[in-house]
Amino acid sequence: MARAAVRRRLTWRLATVAAITQEAAGARRLSLSIDGWEGHLAGQHVDVRLTAPDGYQAQRSYSIASAPESPTVDLVVQRVGDGEVSPYLVDDLRVGDELELRGPIGGYFVWHPDVDSPxxxxxxxxxxxxxxxxxxxxxxxxxxxxxxxxxxxxxxxxxxxxxxxxxxxxxxxxxxxxxxxxxxxxxxxxxxxxxxxxxxxxxxxxxxxxxxxxxxxxxxxxxxxxxxxxxxxxxxxxxxxxxx
Ligand SMILES: Cc1cc2nc3c(=O)[nH]c(=O)nc-3n(C[C@H](O)[C@H](O)[C@H](O)COP(=O)(O)OP(=O)(O)OC[C@H]3O[C@@H](n4cnc5c(N)ncnc54)[C@H](O)[C@@H]3O)c2cc1C
Known part of the structure; x- marks a missing residue:
């Protein structure tokens, strides 16, 4: 059961850009709609994979910026000037576009709200x-x-x-x-x-x-x-x- 869950999480799947919001001068929130999203913990991230027409692929990690309660899975991407992936995500991606993504990933850098500590x-x-x-x-x-x-x-x-x-x-x-x-x-x-x-x-x-x-x-x-x-x-x- 646990192994099946891990396998499901690591499968590449398609996400559709449902909304885009400017969050800062060089940063946009990409609100993604993902069929069958099984939920996530605050702090987890996803991997995003882009494929060029010639088949070249680039993959980067992005933290999930939306709460588990959110109907969309949101990423906030800040443009890195000479970057390969982030300028595309911040400047070129449009509502309705699809992205390849896998996740949620990470069991360590998460916040468990049952913890009582400040x-x-x-x-x-x-x-x-x-x-x-x-x-x-x-x-x-x-x-x-x-x-x-x-x-x-x-x-x-x-x-x-x-x-x-x-x-x-x-x-x-x-x-x-x-x-x-x-x-x-x-x-x-x-x-x-x-x-x-x-x-x-x-x-x-x-x-x-x-x-x-x-x-x-x-x-x-x-x-x-x-x-x-x-x-x-x-x-x-x-x-x-x-x-x-
Ligand atoms: C677990 C994890 C979660 C992440 N979450 C987010 C997120 O939520 N939002 C987000 O914007 N980024 C996040 N990142 C960073 C992201 O994965 C990319 O590294 C970033 O978008 C740059 O990718 P790029 O292809 O545009 O640049 P690249 O082509 O990979 O790099 C271009 C140049 O910029 C430098 N560089 C790379 N990353 C950064 C950076 N973050 N700051 C400054 N210089 C950099 C490189 O050393 C290189 O010189 C996360 C990374 C990890 C590992």
Missing amino acids: LQLVAGGSGVAPFLAVLDHHAALGLSVPVRLLYSARTLDDVVGRQRLDDHAARGVAVTIALTRERPPGWTGLSGRVTPSTIRQHTLPVHRQPRVLVCGPTTFVEAVADALVDEGHPTAAIKIERFG
């Missing part, structure tokens, strides 16, 4: 994508377990899912955004890179015993994980996902 999320760039699923899931379940997000983006225009994050902040999620490049006039959030001092001041302290999920580019994730461990968080409480 939750600390730390995202760099497009690493916020799985946390959009986590936050929507937390909201859908009406949970009171405290959640905090520390999110590093280059500029305000690069902040993915701003409206959604504002909505989560309004319902009590502590959202802290750190901009590493341009800051708009009157910006009251953080400026500069996430450093050990940022971690100390803007994440849940060790004595609250939070679960911590960290996601983003490899160098970001490793620096944050090191700072969390130095701060005294047990390694078992920290889960990381590298987008590098």
